[in-house]
Amino acid sequence: MFTNKFFKALNIRNQKELLSFSKTTGIPVPKLKMYNEESILPFNEDFKKIVKEIDITEIELKLKLGILDSSTIDLLAKYSSEINTIIKNSHPTEENSKQNNKSPIFQTDFGLLYQDDCLSLMENIPKNSVDLIFADPPFNLNKKYESKINDQLSKAEYLKWTETWVLNCIELLKEGGSFFVWNLPVWNTHISSILNKYLNFRQWIAVDIKYQLPIPNKLYPAHYSLLYYTKGKKPNTFNSQRLPMEICRHCGGDIKDYGGYKNKLNKNGLNLTDVWHDLSPVRHSKYKSRESNELPIKLLERVISMASSEGDLVFDPFGGSGTTFIVSEILKRRWIGCEIGPVDSIIKRFDDVDLHKKQILEIQKKKNVLFTEEMRSIRSKNEHWLPETINGK
Ligand SMILES: C[S@@+](CC[C@H](N)C(=O)[O-])C[C@H]1O[C@@H](n2cnc3c(N)ncnc32)[C@H](O)[C@@H]1O
Structure with a gap:
C-alpha cells in the first residue's frame, strides 16, 4: 500500500x-x-x-x-x-540485449507452445509478425491458478503489469493485424485507454454471460468485455459472421416481427452485432478440459474465423487450457502459444483433436445461414415461412 x-x-x-x-x-x-x-x-x-x-x-x-x-x-x-x-x-539508454532463444515444449503441424512467462517469450517473437492476438489474462480476482501466479495484486501493480504485456503485444502485431482482449469491463476500461494511443478501436463487444451473483446497490454484472482493435484503420482480414434468426424454441415461429421485410433478409443469416448472446460458460465435462477459466470453443471459432485467414499467425500469451490453440490448429492458422503454468491439459487437448473438430463443425453448421437444418424442419412442420416460400411476396 x-x-x-x-x-x-x-x-x-x-x-x-x-x-x-x-x-x-x-x-x-x-x-x-x-x-x-x-x-x-x-x-x-x-x-x-x-x-x-x-x-x-x-x-x-x-x-x-x-x-x-x-x-x-x-x-x-x-x-x-x-x-x-x-x-x-x-537514464542513459541501455542496449537491448535480452533476446535469447527459446524452445517450445510442444509442437503441432501449425503451432508452437511455450511454457514461459509471456513477457519473456514476447522478447523472442519478431515484431510486426503476428496477424491476430487474442488475450484472456487473469482478472486479479484472487483465483487459484494451477500456475500459482499471484492473482491478487494491488490495482496499481495489476495495471502496470497489464500495460507491459499490452504494449509488448502491440509491437508484435502486423500492420492491419487485429488484437482482442477478453476481460471484466472494469479492467478493459483501462486497457482501452492504453490501446487507444496506438491502435484503432473497432468494437467493445459485450458478451452476455453472468459471472457473479447480483451485488447490492449495483446493476447485476451480466457481460464480459471483448475489446477489438486493429493496427491501422483497416484490418487485413474481416470475414463477416452471420447468425440464424431467433425462433421460438417450441414451435419454430418468429420471435421478432419482420413484417414485409422477410423477403429482404439475407439467406446467409443476420448480421452479427457487438452484443453476443449465444455463448455460455463451458460446463459439460466431455468438453471441459480443466477446473476453470476455459473459454467456449464457439467464442474462439468466431474471433479466429472473423479476423484471420488460413495460414495467418495467431498469438495468445495466456494459454490456460489452450482453447485458442486447438481452434487455430483446426482452422489451419499457424499459432504461437504461451502458458506460465502446467501445460499438460493443453497438450492433452490435442489428443482429442477429432472431438474438437466435430464440435467446430457443429458450430459452423449453425452460422452463416438464416435457418439451420433443424430450424427448417420444425418451421416446415408447423407451416412457418421459409425463404423459398415467401420469395417475391
Ligand atoms: C484466464 S486464463 C486463460 C484461459 C484460456 N483463455 C482458456 O480458454 O483456457 C489465464 C492464464 O494465464 C496464465 N498466466 C498468468 N500469467 C502469465 C504470464 N505472465 N505468462 C503466461 N501465462 C500466464 C495463467 O496461468 C492462466 O492459465
Whole structure:
C-alpha cells in the first residue's frame, strides 16, 4: 500500500505517517486509502488540502500520480525537448540485449507452445509478425491458478503489469493485424485507454454471460468485455459472421416481427452485432478440459474465423487450457502459444483433436445461414415461412 504512487507522492511511508497526514489535512484515513488503492485524483476540496499541505503545485502532483489530462499533455509536449534532455542525462539508454532463444515444449503441424512467462517469450517473437492476438489474462480476482501466479495484486501493480504485456503485444502485431482482449469491463476500461494511443478501436463487444451473483446497490454484472482493435484503420482480414434468426424454441415461429421485410433478409443469416448472446460458460465435462477459466470453443471459432485467414499467425500469451490453440490448429492458422503454468491439459487437448473438430463443425453448421437444418424442419412442420416460400411476396 505504501509503494503506490499516491502515498509515495505524499511522502507517506507507514501507518503513523498516514494517521498524521489525515489529522493535519482533515481527510479521513479510509478516503486517503481509497485514493491510493484506486489511483484516482483526489476530489476537489481534498485536492486543494493536499496541495496546500505538501507544498506542491497541482501539475507536479498530477505528474507524480501519472494523471495526464490534455492540459498536462500539452505542457509535456511544449517542453518535450527539455524533458528529453533531463531523462537522457539521468537514464542513459541501455542496449537491448535480452533476446535469447527459446524452445517450445510442444509442437503441432501449425503451432508452437511455450511454457514461459509471456513477457519473456514476447522478447523472442519478431515484431510486426503476428496477424491476430487474442488475450484472456487473469482478472486479479484472487483465483487459484494451477500456475500459482499471484492473482491478487494491488490495482496499481495489476495495471502496470497489464500495460507491459499490452504494449509488448502491440509491437508484435502486423500492420492491419487485429488484437482482442477478453476481460471484466472494469479492467478493459483501462486497457482501452492504453490501446487507444496506438491502435484503432473497432468494437467493445459485450458478451452476455453472468459471472457473479447480483451485488447490492449495483446493476447485476451480466457481460464480459471483448475489446477489438486493429493496427491501422483497416484490418487485413474481416470475414463477416452471420447468425440464424431467433425462433421460438417450441414451435419454430418468429420471435421478432419482420413484417414485409422477410423477403429482404439475407439467406446467409443476420448480421452479427457487438452484443453476443449465444455463448455460455463451458460446463459439460466431455468438453471441459480443466477446473476453470476455459473459454467456449464457439467464442474462439468466431474471433479466429472473423479476423484471420488460413495460414495467418495467431498469438495468445495466456494459454490456460489452450482453447485458442486447438481452434487455430483446426482452422489451419499457424499459432504461437504461451502458458506460465502446467501445460499438460493443453497438450492433452490435442489428443482429442477429432472431438474438437466435430464440435467446430457443429458450430459452423449453425452460422452463416438464416435457418439451420433443424430450424427448417420444425418451421416446415408447423407451416412457418421459409425463404423459398415467401420469395417475391
Ligand atoms: C484466464 S486464463 C486463460 C484461459 C484460456 N483463455 C482458456 O480458454 O483456457 C489465464 C492464464 O494465464 C496464465 N498466466 C498468468 N500469467 C502469465 C504470464 N505472465 N505468462 C503466461 N501465462 C500466464 C495463467 O496461468 C492462466 O492459465
